[in-house]
Amino acid sequence: MTNKAVAMLRARALTVTVDLAIFTVRQHELQTLLVRRGNEPFRGVLALPGGFVRPGEGLDDAAVRELSEETGVNGRKLHLEQLQAYGAPDRDPRGRVITVAYLALGHGLPAPQAGTDAQAADWIPVASALSSNVRLAFDHEAILRDALERARSKLEYTTVAAAFCPEPFTVADLRHVYEAVWAAPLDPSNFRRKVTRATGFIVPTGQFRTPEIGRPAPLYRRGNSQVLFPPLLRSVA
Amino acid sequence: MTNKAVAMLRARALTVTVDLAIFTVRQHELQTLLVRRGNEPFRGVLALPGGFVRPGEGLDDAAVRELSEETGVNGRKLHLEQLQAYGAPDRDPRGRVITVAYLALGHGLPAPQAGTDAQAADWIPVASALSSNVRLAFDHEAILRDALERARSKLEYTTVAAAFCPEPFTVADLRHVYEAVWAAPLDPSNFRRKVTRATGFIVPTGQFRTPEIGRPAPLYRRGNSQVLFPPLLRSVA
DNA sequence: CCAAAAGTGTTGCGTCTACACCCATGG
DNA sequence: CCATGGGTGTAGACGCAACACTTTTGG
Numbered sequence A, B: 001m002t003n004k005a006v007a008m009l010r011a012r013a014l015t016v017t018v019d020l021a022i023f024t025v026r027q028h029e030l031q032t033l034l035v036r037r038g039n040e041p042f043r044g045v046l047a048l049p050g051g052f053v054r055p056g057e058g059l060d061d062a063a064v065r066e067l068s069e070e071t072g073v074n075g076r077k078l079h080l081e082q083l084q085a086y087g088a089p090d091r092d093p094r095g096r097v098i099t100v101a102y103l104a105l106g107h108g109l110p111a112p113q114a115g116t117d118a119q120a121a122d123w124i125p126v127a128s129a130l131s132s133n134v135r136l137a138f139d140h141e142a143i144l145r146d147a148l149e150r151a152r153s154k155l156e157y158t159t160v161a162a163a164f165c166p167e168p169f170t171v172a173d174l175r176h177v178y179e180a181v182w183a184a185p186l187d188p189s190n191f192r193r194k195v196t197r198a199t200g201f202i203v204p205t206g207q208f209r210t211p212e213i214g215r216p217a218p219l220y221r222r223g224n225s226q227v228l229f230p231p232l233l234r235s236v237a
Numbered sequence C: 001c002c003a004a005a006a007g008t009g010t011t012g013c014g015t016c017t018a019c020a021c022c023c024a025t026g027g
Numbered sequence D: 001c002c003a004t005g006g007g008t009g010t011a012g013a014c015g016c017a018a019c020a021c022t023t024t025t026g027g
Helices: A001-012 A059-071 A140-158 A160-164 A171-182 A189-198 B002-011 B059-071 B140-157 B158-162 B172-181 B188-197
Strands: A014-028 A028-035 A050-052 A079-086 A097-105 A120-123 A202-209 A216-221 B013-026 B029-037 B050-052 B079-086 B096-106 B118-125 B202-209 B219-220
Touching: A014 A059, A014 A140, A014 A160, A014 A171, A028 A171, A028 B219, A059 A079, A059 B029, A079 A140, A079 B079, A097 A140, A097 A160, A097 B096, A120 B096, A140 A160, A140 B158, A160 A171, A160 B118, A171 A216, A171 B158, A202 B140, B013 B059, B013 B140, B013 B172, B029 B059, B029 B172, B059 B079, B059 B096, B079 B140, B096 B140, B096 B158, B118 B188, B140 B158, B140 B172, B172 B188, B172 B219
Parallel strands: A014 A097, B013 B096
Antiparallel strands: A014 A028, A014 A050, A014 B013, A028 A120, A079 A097, A202 A216, B013 B029, B013 B050, B029 B118, B079 B096, B202 B219
């Protein structure tokens, strides 16, 4: 088999990249990491960080590597999940390139480092990145929109929101995450009840944090649960 | 740019396939289409239908083509959506092959035709395909499990269940779909209320179908809505 | 009349929203 | 004492599971 099979594989070879939609919450606002491309095509245009999948490298491994190259953060400490593959034949002017998009959620991410392929990288509010007067390279705007929608719905029925919060955190910190990602205000009382009732979402540390003004808030850390039951639904408005 | 860029693409070339988890409901049971492989590797082993993505062919186009080659059905008439990409480096013994998995849902699918790469193809109950005494080629068992879970949750908050029903259909037909996919019985009364209250899920035709025994049932066709509100949740049991 | 399937009513339970109210702290 | 944010109580609306009950057909 081998010779014939390998020859068949070669004849059908394409190129595969990974692209990352990395979200974080800063100043009560959802932001994403974008790079300004240093090479053609789309030189000088904003794009999602990403790069080629290396031979012998798994897709998840490639995503972790790119994440670490672009942000200096160990990707295994962040929430990282595959979004989906994008493979329109004309999505890359260089030829046939399929990309596998990933969604990463983190907190306290450092000022990004410019990689080999990127002149500069910086955190940009997602709302700005998706506004009509910003153009993104390739089909990255569509990817970013899909990633945002995925993140929004994941907050409903999983506990990933805690990935945005540096430990230890308060219930209000967590609420600010929901408010930033959903771009909607939430009732503090009811939010608190739901979040504390759901088992395994957050666990109290016994410590408190005293704000500049007001009653001290209990501190929590992330629990074991991945799923959130009952779910925290967005209002239908 | 072109020469250098193209050379770079070539150097990093991989192979990409699409694989299809095609579901249908027959005899009140969820079934999937599997082929018995005619070539190495995994010759004689059951596998999901699929094949190589051709140069210049979009991923969705490749999925539609494979679907039509394997089932003879025009894929654009079925519900077809991408699941995700699978790219573990050792998932194919021939070398580096990434696959993009698709989920297809249909009704009245014909007896399948054996393709070039498949000795035979047939509908198999999903429960059997996932049972411990059936082995699937490559990582297709994991893909099939993911596809099943996706289909199950899609039934909750979208109207895709109607894709399983040949038009016109009764409320009981639709309920049998939910019961087959979720592998759980549902209360006919409450199911009927939810399904008819949700706007745009099913619309009455005015016709009736008289069963061998019992009161005639109104016939419906699919509505316009893609999303199902309020959602039809699985019981937590 | 009976069996079977379609369809309606009703009750009880739980959850959510909205908002009033109390608690703990710094100034 | 006040302002501010943390935290609890509660009433009304709503949704849903469970199940009794009625309707419509063929035999």
